[in-house]
Amino acid sequence: MIFKYTGTFLLPTLALMLISFAAYSRFERASMLEILHSDFVRTARAKGISQSRVIFRHAFRNALIPVATLFSLNFGAVLSGAIITETVFGWAGMGTLLVNSVRQFDPPMLMGWLAVTATLIVLFNLIADVVYGVLDPRIRLG
Incomplete structure (x- = not known):
């Protein structure tokens, strides 16, 4: 049954x-x-840690922090309405709801859409902050 909807x-x-x-x-x-030119990576290399371990354990985790920020902002934006994708694939979603409420001048619906979108953005920023602590132990609070 799962494979029936995979193509969709x-x-x-x-x-x-x-x-x-x-x-x-x-x-x-x-x-x-x-990150590869920072002091802690040079120190890890000087300790004799293998190159792959330096890259994956030290550098890559710290390099993921800006990407986590970008991902959280984009994920909230995608959930709030991908108008073009919804139009092309014929899905009724948040983007279609926004367009229809603007066309019909429906202020309560616009305010509801805005409240849901703002909540999603704040939620995913909170998740990104938690992920920062997982990626870089120096960021964790005492």
Whole structure:
């Protein structure tokens, strides 16, 4: 039964993922280049830790912090309404709700949409803050 709906979700999911994939990879690359020249990475290399362990245990985790920020903002934005993707694939979602309420001038619906969207953005920013603590132990609160 699961395979029946896989094709239905595959193309919209790919469309939404590929929009942000270039930005994620550019942010990760820039962050990784900056982190690889930092003092704690040089210290780890000087201790004799293997190159792969230095990259994955030390550098990569710290380089994921800006990407976690970008991901949380994009995820909240995608859930609040991907108008073009919903239009192309014929799905009625938050984007369609926004467009219809603007066309019909429905202020209560617009305020509800705004409240849900703002709540999602705040929620995903909170999740990103928790992820920061997991990625970098120096960020954790005492």
